[in-house]
Amino acid sequence: GNSVTQMEGPVTLSEEAFLTINCTYTATGYPSLFWYVQYPGEGLQLLLKATKADDKGSNKGFEATYRKETTSFHLEKGSVQVSDSAVYFCALTRNSGYSTLTFGKGTMLLVSP
Amino acid sequence: DTGVSQDPRHKITKRGQNVTFRCDPISEHNRLYWYRQTLGQGPEFLTYFQNEAQLEKSRLLSDRFSAERPKGSFSTLEIQRTEQGDSAMYLCASSLPLTSGRSTSYEQYFGPGTRLTVT
Numbered sequence: 001g002n003s004v005t006q007m008e009g010p011v012t013l014s015e016e017a018f019l020t021i022n023c024t025y026t027a028t029g030y031p032s033l034f035w036y037v038q039y040p041g042e043g044l045q046l047l048l049k050a051t052k053a054d055d056k057g058s059n060k061g062f063e064a065t066y067r068k069e070t071t072s073f074h075l076e077k078g079s080v081q082v083s084d085s086a087v088y089f090c091a092l093t094r095n096s097g098y099s100t101l102t103f104g105k106g107t108m109l110l111v112s113p
Numbered sequence: 114d115t116g117v118s119q120d121p122r123h124k125i126t127k128r129g130q131n132v133t134f135r136c137d138p139i140s141e142h143n144r145l146y147w148y149r150q151t152l153g154q155g156p157e158f159l160t161y162f163q164n165e166a167q168l169e170k171s172r173l174l175s176d177r178f179s180a181e182r183p184k185g186s187f188s189t190l191e192i193q194r195t196e197q198g199d200s201a202m203y204l205c206a207s208s209l210p211l212t213s214g215r216s217t218s219y220e221q222y223f224g225p226g227t228r229l230t231v232t
Contacts, residue, residue: 004155032219036223042225043204043223043224043225043226044156044204044206044223045223046220046221049220089155089156091155093219099144099161099219099221100158100161100169101146101148101156101158101221102158103155103156103157104155105153105154105155106153106154106155
């Protein structure tokens, strides 16, 4: 079956530090990959996505590249801000009309001033 | 811009009672999904609809759970004879498949969730 594995948190960084949150997946075929973010007290928001191998998704300074050879979709940001403190979820969906999401457990990011 | 809305936002109930949650998707979205999220975990898929048809149900959805989307617009999720293990955040999402060339993407937009506590 499909599964997503994320690094455990919390990840604690100082403002302007470099961020990497690791995500690897297991899936048959060619899934689409997503990062969702959940800010405190709010619902899940789509942060970025990639639908095929070697695609790079990017948004708000965050990036992730779909690596089929390593089955990975690591989230990176060059300089984090306090406002980036949230829980980040890696997720996948199989293509070909099947659209339900399989999520990882989430990684909490805490950024201090 | 009206997003996905859910009602109620919080529900506290006693074990054995029935509860019903409502989800209103983004108006032009034809797909609607229900997920459940427990503390420290990612959301887990429960069921989804395309228009009014319920196309898939997870094994997590026991016989005590039922979902409907009678007119292809809003949806309800009912839990009968609640148990303490049902305590969780219940999330609703909606999507409209977007096709570009040969690829189709399904960006799901989530509501704020209904937090259920069973005492």
